Amino acid sequence: MATASRQSQRASQASAVSGSAVMLVSNPNAGKTTLFNQITGLRHKTSNYPGTTLDLRSGPVRIGDTTRELYDMPGLYTLQASSGEERVAIDALAGRAKGLEAPAAIILVLDATNLVRNLYLASQVLELGVPVVVALNMMDLAEQAGTRIDVETLEAHLGCPVVPVVARKGSGVDRLLHVCGEAIAKGQRPQLPRLLRNAQPITDDLRYRWAETVVASVLIETKPARGKRTAALDAFLLHPVGGMLTFFAVLFGVFYLIFSLASLPMKLIDGAFGSLSAWVGSQLPAGPVQSLIADGVIPGVGGVLVFLPQICTLFFCISILEDTGYLARAACVVDRVLRRVGLPGKAFVPMLSAHACAIPAIMASRVIEDRKDRLITILILPLMTCSARLPVYAMVTALLFPASPLKGAALFTAAYALGLIAALSMAFLFRRTLVKSTPVPLMIELPSYKLPSVKTALLAAYDRAKLFIRKAGTVILAISIVLWWMMSYPKGPTPSVSTEFAASLAQQGISAENWSAQQQLGHSFAGRLGHTIEPIIAPLGYDWRIGVGIVASFAAREVVVSALSIIYGVGEEGAEGSSLLIDRLQAAQRADGTPVFTFATCVSFLVFYILAMQCMPTLAVTRRETGAWKWAAFQFAYMSVLAYTAALLAYQGLRVFGIS
């Protein structure tokens, strides 16, 4: 670009920005939002930027004698960005975004622990010709890392005021606002750094060289770098093979912990709901209300809540792993595989968060700029093991290996691995068929290792627990009621059991009441539905009652646990049944008296739930993020086919090897 045109452009920008707003700008994760919250407190509002999916947060702030609107912009790496949210933010900074005030000043947040890359963006922001005040954030972390920053020299290099802050604690914020007010009052435009002022054109390379020079002259190491141990650990944890093995070993360890820690509270909860059910049975007069509560609501809600300890333990462990800095290493190892199969590097963040829930994960895939990359990522995300699958996994594990946490952990690890492998294979397939293009790679920045915070981990577990209980108390409760009704109505004619028939039943170990209850169940709506679909699911090793569970769980997968707890409770002798779930399922028999949950059936059932698309809200989000029902329908279809086929192969395969 010629000097003249650059200068005239700068002049026109400078005249355009006579606005009144103040905008927070930085690389992602430099602390804008934290700073924004510190400054505005609770007074901010979130609005949708017209015509985009961009959420813009703004709030009033008193600067000098004027109250101005402060905006929290999306994170940027460069002002040359091409598309989407970034484009909007860049336009806003230049005062060109419709419906937004132009900035009177920009507060540029720099992460003191990450100066080089942050200064790259700074070099571009300084060119805008708007008064800039730098908030040098994360000063606490920089200090911990053993570095000091020479603020005055930095000011000289940048040609604008620099105020050190710790956004998290709020220190330095008052001074920042004061300096900002002065800069606005004086109309203080930054002096462009010399190295950049004279160069034409300003290349990326030059910007980095400038950034490195600046950092070299302002960064003072006060402690010797403690990189040695980190480097040694990283060499091992990031090793393509060793790192992968460690990753699975860590997963295995976490699951082992879950089963050994959670089994006792789980039994207690199960027993408590069992006793509650028996107590209700003895207190309420026999009739539909008693049945609704004792046979529908309590087993339905209790059957799911039994797994609360597992969920809390898992999220506690994940938080600890994240805090130590290990999770980023694991992501890095997985990222290498991602790129092999044709997923964009940026997909790893959504894939990580998909382990909690696919919905935020699909929304997080917005960080992937390329439309095709994003589509592939969205399509495969629901294959990752979300927290709604945990009760199902835990149920199967409890059925198969009730007494061995070691085997349980192995099964869990295998289940997670299967979800991951399925996701990667499908991505590979889609990349070669549906959307042909090459994905954009990504470099990940590794946080330093540190001691985890138990408090953060406890909070994470508590948050999950709250969500889980809320869901049990709303959606699961409602579905349990409806399911109970479908299993109890319409009432068939009471079958009369002759004495001889009762005797022959008794020979098979079935009581007469149990037999009539089963007859009634077969006559109900749910029973008819189950028998209708039985031919489709019989090859997977399921009886019709599992079929009812599968149908019931199409809107939300964990419902299957409630459904099975209710449906296998029918006709069960109350007194001995102090357990609501596991004992019931273990005792469940097919019409011929063989157990329902054999090894092969359990495995096939697990495989089905790992792969099946059973979450309505996820489909809705896919529709929203892809803009077409077509993709949501495709996602549902391919996952259902995949789940059915894999479960079929698992069941029939095991039978071929003589395992039933």
Place this chain on the structure above:
Amino acid sequence: MSIQQIIVNLAVVAAAVFLARGIYRSLSAARRNKTPTCAGCNTCEAAKKEPTPTKP
């Protein structure tokens, strides 16, 4: 109909309406490009955090 039967019917209808409303909401939210009602957690905020690439 006995009182018990009436209570049960009311509960079932209420539950069915609650579920239908949930389904309707998430479908129509998707159509209007609003965030569908998910589990209601706040992970979305956390998930929006982009990864930080290092210098190329």
